[in-house]
Amino acid sequence: MTDAAPPPPVVHPPLPVPRALAYMGASVMLALSQGLGQGFVSANIPQFAGDLGTTTTQASWLVAAYMIPRASLPLLLIKIRTQYGLPRFAELGIIAYVVVAFASVWISDFRSAVVVQTLSGAAAAPLSTLAFLYMLEPLPQHWKMRLGLPAAMAVMMSGPTLARVVSPALIGDGGLTGVHLTALGMAMVSLMLVFRLPLRPVPHQKVIQALDFVSFALIGFGFAGLTIGFVMGPIHSWTDAPWIGMLLAASAGSLAVAVALELNRAAPLLDIRWLVSPAMLHLTATLFLFRLILSEQSAGAPRMFQALGVAPAQMTGLFAVIVAASLLGGLACVAWMRPNRVPALHLTALLLIAAGAFMDAQATIDTRPQQMIVSQALIGFAGMLFLPPAMMAGLVQALARGPQYLLSFVIVFISTQPLGGVLGSGLFTTFINHRQAAHYATLTEQLAASDPATIQAIARAAAALTAAIPDAAARRAQAVQQVAQEASAQSWVMAYNDAYALTALIALAAASALVLHLLRDRLALRMAPKPDPNP
Structure with a gap:
C-alpha cells in the first residue's frame, strides 16, 4: 500500500460469450492445478514415504515444505503484480509452475523431494490469484462478486478433496509417477491457456520498497515456523521434541518485530492498524473458526478410516460426494449471496456443520465411508456457504475504506487460509491423539x-x-x-467421536453467539432515536 492515489479504473468492453467462457474455463484449470497439487501431497504421504524410502514422519516434512511458501509468498506477490503488471505476472508465474512440475517427475530421494515441494508451493502461490483473476476477468461488474467469487472459491476448495478421488486410480501399481505426470499435464494446459488468453493490462504502480523485503523475511520466517510447528508438533507429541517449542517462540518473536517495523513505516507492506480494527479482527476470528471446525472433514474422517484399515480406493465415493456437495454450495451462493444475507448464510452453515459433526460422532468400529456420506456432504455444502460470504464481507469493508485497502485484505485472506488450515488441522490432530491415549489406557x-x-x-x-x-x-x-488390536482401533474411534462432538459444540456455540449478535444489532436499531422529520 502506498500514499499515492490509485489510478482511475479502466473500463473495458465486454468480451464475447465464447471468449468469456474460455476465460472461466482457464480459471477452473488454474484452480484445479493448484488444488490438486496441494491435495496430492497431503493425501499420499504413505506413498511418498514408500517411494522415497523414508518413514511417514519424515515424509510429513513434504507437507510443511509445500505449505510454507503458500502462506507467506502472497505477501510479496500481490505487490509484484501491482508494480510489474498482470500479463507479466501471469506468464512468469505459470512458467515457474510448469518447470517445477517437470522437476517433480524426476525426484528420487528425500532431500530433493523437500526442495522440489518447497519450490512447488512457491510456484503454486500465484495460481490462487490467477484463478480469481481469470474468473473475474470476463464478468460484468455486478456479477464479479455474486458469480465470480463463489465459483472460483468452489473450485479451489474442491481441489484437495478431488485429489483423494483420483489419487488411487493414478497410483495403481506404478507408484507416484502417474500423480506427477498428471500434475505436469495440467500445468502445461494451464501454461497454454495463460498465453492464449492474456489478462487485460492495468495501470502499473510503483509500490515495492526496500523495507518490504525486510518485512517479508520476518513475516515469512514467522509463518514458516508456525507451519512447521503445527505440522510436526502432533506427530512428535509436542513435548517430545524441544526444538518445536523454540521454533514457535522464534516465530512469535519474528512476527512481533515485523509488526513493530510495519507500525513505524509511512508506507507499510501491511496496514496493521486497520487489520487490528474491531471489524477486521471479527472477520479474522470468523475465518479461523471456520478453518478449525472444517478440519473435521480434512483431518477427521480420512484419518479415522485410515486407522480402521480402510484403503484409499474404498473412500473415493465419499470424497466424490463431498466434492459434489461443495460445488452445490457454490451454486447456492450464486443464487442467494447478497451483502445483507451474510449472517443468515453463516448461521445456516454453522447449523449444518453442527448437524453433520453430531452424526459423525455416532461412529463405531464397524463404520465405513458409506455411512458418512450424508454427514460429510452436509459439512462440504456448509463450507461453501461460509467462506464466499465471509470474503465478500471483507472485500466490502476494504472497498469502503478505499481501493488501497483492498491489497491488505487480499494479502491477509490468501495468506491466512493455508496457514489457518495447518493450525486447525494441528489442533484437531493434537486433541485426537490426547483422547486416543486416554481411551486406550482405559480399555487396556x-x-x-x-x-x-x-x-x-x-x-x-x-x-x-x-x-x-x-x-x-x-x-x-x-x-x-x-x-x-481391536482395543486400539476402538480407542481411535472413540477419540474421533470426541473430536466430532467437540466440533458440533463449537459450531453450535458460534451459531448461538451469531444469533445473540444479530438480536443485539436489531435491538440497538430499534432503540436508536429516530431523526426529526421537521428539523
Whole structure:
C-alpha cells in the first residue's frame, strides 16, 4: 500500500460469450492445478514415504515444505503484480509452475523431494490469484462478486478433496509417477491457456520498497515456523521434541518485530492498524473458526478410516460426494449471496456443520465411508456457504475504506487460509491423539485376564482361528493380539467421536453467539432515536 492515489479504473468492453467462457474455463484449470497439487501431497504421504524410502514422519516434512511458501509468498506477490503488471505476472508465474512440475517427475530421494515441494508451493502461490483473476476477468461488474467469487472459491476448495478421488486410480501399481505426470499435464494446459488468453493490462504502480523485503523475511520466517510447528508438533507429541517449542517462540518473536517495523513505516507492506480494527479482527476470528471446525472433514474422517484399515480406493465415493456437495454450495451462493444475507448464510452453515459433526460422532468400529456420506456432504455444502460470504464481507469493508485497502485484505485472506488450515488441522490432530491415549489406557485396564468379557472375546477369536492355527498356545497368543488390536482401533474411534462432538459444540456455540449478535444489532436499531422529520 502506498500514499499515492490509485489510478482511475479502466473500463473495458465486454468480451464475447465464447471468449468469456474460455476465460472461466482457464480459471477452473488454474484452480484445479493448484488444488490438486496441494491435495496430492497431503493425501499420499504413505506413498511418498514408500517411494522415497523414508518413514511417514519424515515424509510429513513434504507437507510443511509445500505449505510454507503458500502462506507467506502472497505477501510479496500481490505487490509484484501491482508494480510489474498482470500479463507479466501471469506468464512468469505459470512458467515457474510448469518447470517445477517437470522437476517433480524426476525426484528420487528425500532431500530433493523437500526442495522440489518447497519450490512447488512457491510456484503454486500465484495460481490462487490467477484463478480469481481469470474468473473475474470476463464478468460484468455486478456479477464479479455474486458469480465470480463463489465459483472460483468452489473450485479451489474442491481441489484437495478431488485429489483423494483420483489419487488411487493414478497410483495403481506404478507408484507416484502417474500423480506427477498428471500434475505436469495440467500445468502445461494451464501454461497454454495463460498465453492464449492474456489478462487485460492495468495501470502499473510503483509500490515495492526496500523495507518490504525486510518485512517479508520476518513475516515469512514467522509463518514458516508456525507451519512447521503445527505440522510436526502432533506427530512428535509436542513435548517430545524441544526444538518445536523454540521454533514457535522464534516465530512469535519474528512476527512481533515485523509488526513493530510495519507500525513505524509511512508506507507499510501491511496496514496493521486497520487489520487490528474491531471489524477486521471479527472477520479474522470468523475465518479461523471456520478453518478449525472444517478440519473435521480434512483431518477427521480420512484419518479415522485410515486407522480402521480402510484403503484409499474404498473412500473415493465419499470424497466424490463431498466434492459434489461443495460445488452445490457454490451454486447456492450464486443464487442467494447478497451483502445483507451474510449472517443468515453463516448461521445456516454453522447449523449444518453442527448437524453433520453430531452424526459423525455416532461412529463405531464397524463404520465405513458409506455411512458418512450424508454427514460429510452436509459439512462440504456448509463450507461453501461460509467462506464466499465471509470474503465478500471483507472485500466490502476494504472497498469502503478505499481501493488501497483492498491489497491488505487480499494479502491477509490468501495468506491466512493455508496457514489457518495447518493450525486447525494441528489442533484437531493434537486433541485426537490426547483422547486416543486416554481411551486406550482405559480399555487396556478393562482387558484384564480375569475379566469375563475379555475371556469370552479371546475365546471367540481363538475359535475363529482353529482352522488356520492348529497349535492351541499359538492360537491363543494370536487371539490375544487380535483383541488388543481391536482395543486400539476402538480407542481411535472413540477419540474421533470426541473430536466430532467437540466440533458440533463449537459450531453450535458460534451459531448461538451469531444469533445473540444479530438480536443485539436489531435491538440497538430499534432503540436508536429516530431523526426529526421537521428539523
